[in-house]
Amino acid sequence: MKKTVTFIAFIFLWTMNGQQLQSSSKDISVDFSLSNKGEPTYKVTYKGKEVIKPSKLGVSLKNGIALNKNFTIVDSGTSTFDEMWTPVLGEEASIRNHYNQMTFHLKQKESNKKLDIVFKVYDEGVAFRYEFPFGTKVEYFIVSEENTEFNLTGDHKTFWIPSDYDSQEYNYNETKLSEIDISKLNLENGIALKTIDTNFRVQSPLMMKSAEGLYLNIFEAAVTNYPVMHLDVDTKNFNLTSHLVPNAIGDKAYLRTPSTTPWRTIMVSEDARDIVSSKMILNLNEPSKIEDTSWIKPMKYVGIWWEMHVGISTWDYAGSQNAQNSLTQELLPSGKHGATTENTKRYIDFAAKHGFDGVLVEGWNVGWEDWFGNWKEDVFDFTTPYPDFDIEEVANYAKSKGVKMIMHHETSGSVGNYERHLDRAMDLMKKYEYPAVKTGYVGKIIPRGEYHDGQTMVNHFNFVARRMADNQLMVNSHESTRPTGYHRTYPNYIAAEAARGNEFNAWSNGNLPFHETVLPFTRLLGGPMDYTPGIFEIKMSSYDPSKTEQVHTTLAKQLALYVTMYSPLQMAADLPENYEKYLDAFQFIKDVPADWQTSKYLEAEPGDYLTVVRKDKNSESWFLGAITDENPRNTEIKLDFLSPNKKYKAIIYQDGKDAHWEKNPKSYNIKKETVTNKTKLKLNLAAGGGTAISFMPID
């Protein structure tokens, strides 16, 4: 690991009662100063042009002290940092963390309180955070609000989802800043639990584009022991202000000295690819705290899951999803229970035959009869299988086939109950050699009054990751807070859902065709998503002619998502019998790896398209994914990323000429070509379509 910390002067310019810090590229600079009232203020410029106008900084405490004015700068300092580090799993085998830093040590006159503000400037953006230094004694304090402003320079195009303390599972809205208004949304969207308390607040990451074509992204990194930051929007003046998600009694964060807030990040570039490829969020997190990471591995998996979403089988043994079916409350088997020993063996056979690492089984444990929508505390015990699921037999069978079982822990939001059972639940996993767990948090949180995005829950999700790490277990959390790079620190936290996943297509109005062209600029900046792509039987009418739901995609696009949606955990979400019908297309899912040597974003425009190529970490093969929104797209790409003087067999999985996400989604064809790094390839993507390509070197 190369590491350099240098104190430098040249990046550091005194201004009136403040200082300026530049990126090493010199394109981005941040100015910090105190106003004549002693208010901490910053602004950000890109190539000399303001992108964040002078914006105030501060934190309000519950004891009445507002750390936002009457400050003096006691001291300040700058440094630069440059290192390469090696993620356990990732889009890149090694990552450069290179930034310039300046720190301001502030003191407030009346209160005598100290506050440090630290800025880091990367080539793709600015990050800053508040630090509460240890003084002469430990001080405990309660944050009642954070007063961070992001004052924008115009009425940018914005990709936003509404502020909701309990869910991010929304379709993105593409509007101008001035048009943000939650009251105008159709909220009949399949989200069962919504906690929205104002119409002019959005979530981050917030992706924007200015009229001049500048891309801007506001987000946060390293959210630990702090609530998630949402953003209040002043739709007239284009100002954003931090809003922290409250706890049960309206407080925001309980902290002590010394401590810090998460990093607030502003990425900016005239090239959208700089944002989508940025590792800034990861770099702002602490290095791995797990010493031996040999047990952390990428996983491709299948599972008993989509069949419940499409209505073929049920999570619960009795088939009712609540206890209403029986006055006597007996468990009467419905005959439709998905997680049977027999059905699991079928998936294990399929996984073994096609080279998948794992099999997920949802609905294996008692509790599903009465789990949903009632704010019920004692739901699951995480250790008792249904009578038709023989966990020992399943575990032995999987082992004999060389397949790993993936545990499932649905909590229904009853988090105290999960924490009370966690050690015993992990003991069961270890006993039966499940290396990973998918967790779920569908429902109102217990402790009651807490929200999915509050400090309590942030701490819970991180706690589960740490406890799983103690036991060498990997985690994939669904309905959690969206990640902000904690998987750098705990690389066993391999994936999360925390956005609108593919499942919504099965039983709601679904995901807009442009959804997957937005996610890489938003949700994925924080960490891998278990999006569960790979749906080949796209229209739900194939299961029930009365159904009109569908995945808003072509079949080829589903393949491309394995490359465009980076995750070391990738599900082939459709049913084995559906894959058997399209084994030629399925070959791509079998071939595509989930861990990479390097990645190159060839084309990117949020909400429109994305083309990315990635090189397998363990071979010389490359894989391409290209997707478009609801519009067809024709493009030509150069294969100059391939190694020179080498021939590759390209297998091109593309939309059929008549393909269309709605009218003809399953039209695809597969072409094989021999290519080199001089080759140019024309890609023709249907409306809502995509292209996936594997490039295997020919020896």
Next chain:
Amino acid sequence: MKKTVTFIAFIFLWTMNGQQLQSSSKDISVDFSLSNKGEPTYKVTYKGKEVIKPSKLGVSLKNGIALNKNFTIVDSGTSTFDEMWTPVLGEEASIRNHYNQMTFHLKQKESNKKLDIVFKVYDEGVAFRYEFPFGTKVEYFIVSEENTEFNLTGDHKTFWIPSDYDSQEYNYNETKLSEIDISKLNLENGIALKTIDTNFRVQSPLMMKSAEGLYLNIFEAAVTNYPVMHLDVDTKNFNLTSHLVPNAIGDKAYLRTPSTTPWRTIMVSEDARDIVSSKMILNLNEPSKIEDTSWIKPMKYVGIWWEMHVGISTWDYAGSQNAQNSLTQELLPSGKHGATTENTKRYIDFAAKHGFDGVLVEGWNVGWEDWFGNWKEDVFDFTTPYPDFDIEEVANYAKSKGVKMIMHHETSGSVGNYERHLDRAMDLMKKYEYPAVKTGYVGKIIPRGEYHDGQTMVNHFNFVARRMADNQLMVNSHESTRPTGYHRTYPNYIAAEAARGNEFNAWSNGNLPFHETVLPFTRLLGGPMDYTPGIFEIKMSSYDPSKTEQVHTTLAKQLALYVTMYSPLQMAADLPENYEKYLDAFQFIKDVPADWQTSKYLEAEPGDYLTVVRKDKNSESWFLGAITDENPRNTEIKLDFLSPNKKYKAIIYQDGKDAHWEKNPKSYNIKKETVTNKTKLKLNLAAGGGTAISFMPID
């Protein structure tokens, strides 16, 4: 076990739109009827005289439905029940549960909601509860308040403590009902955390005495999955109304059908001994759910505890009780840490020498430097000893001496943190063969917004009891909700503090001399208390001449408490070196058992005096405890409880002639006499004094 359930008619009398139920003694009756508005109403009479005037019943739900009017009686029924059952530990080797019961099945017109109200009448009182029956489907509902009235007949003398959602550690106030007013109390009483939100609300058990000399007690039994009931006081009309302790968001209880509330109890007698000896609260709880109870044993114990209260040593290694002593936050040993290996061995030696079962060690684990008063979440991990406490060496040493170690889990109110560590904490106990744990909950509860007396915490305390039972471990909870008989159902929940204990005498204004004459009529009705009696070095000035605190007692009274304060867990709380100074008096503590064949209350007047004799469960010996309040007391008792035709050696531990709790508390003398069941004994109790007697049969 003899058990009789008979449907009977004679106890059951129709009245206008209602019915009356009598106790088998016929002294007590309860009338239930619906008002002309369909309001459920009851009244209670004792020997034909009203003791509870017509009082309304009802429960308000959060969805706006008030289950308190517009009811019709759909059906009703009566039964009688008579059985003997055997507690694992207790004041009696067997207990009779004998009551008449009537149940009303009500239906509300508009809402179509069902509500059952069940009455049980015992010879010493009435109990009733609400039941929410299972209809055609499971229904979830939220109780926003319970509207149970107890309309009293006059301005009774009342022993009360203020309603406080987080503490019952108050001195009792003895006033008329009309004089109840929390604003008039001196709250400089050593209680660090108080949550009082009105001046006219009290806690239960509420002990009263009418002008006519009738004793009345209002309490509750079997509080599970429900908050604690406090009582709003109408000081003009002498009406009490239930007030349930809220949760973080103001709700009271989350229930589903079928479920029940706790029992609301009204004990009444013209003889105070009927109340103090009542087993009604226990009888109203479910029988034991633990099949093998052989591991549940009474314990007398000593421990490293009082020395911290008196200031000789510290709980924490660094001696500061918070992290303020060190800018670097290093742990610098103070040299005053109590829980060292060496000191523990000294207590083990003392316990072994004097026949004590157990040794408690507080302050053995890291976390005490920064545990108190800051609403800190991650305080203790319950598994990491301080560097000067070698848990393995201690465990081995105790085992070699035939002494059991008692674990200590202070949570500081951070309950989520405790639950997250509980399984690992119990694993440590099992590894080192600790059979029991003392838990502590000093501080504001986390999950934040919850209170000690809310449904969440009631569930927590019961959960810990159940989990400890799963692991064959006994629990003694401090700063928990006051017990309501759950130790019948989980007999491993052997004791609790949950009232103002002896410790307050060490560092606050202390406990009034009459305190222990009130507790048997209040706190002890719900279950055993770990009061930690046995303080011989009564004045704190003996440790530090500048101190004025003292235990408000004579030395002899401290002995009597081992009999008057029933508990199967009894601490000899003073320091070994203090007991060595008074070995003759200490002999009583060594002799007195903690589990009994039978108990007889000879004299009782709440707030004034109590005289009780108990027969050892495992021998023919009897033990007497007599205590008085701040007034001296002379009395004569008949020893007719002793077996006829048998001689006993009576060792009488009594106050010296010049004894006085304040002026001369350590004056005592010991007399030995031979007595029979014909003997009458004069007892002379000093102001704040007591007498303890052992009666050993002479073969």
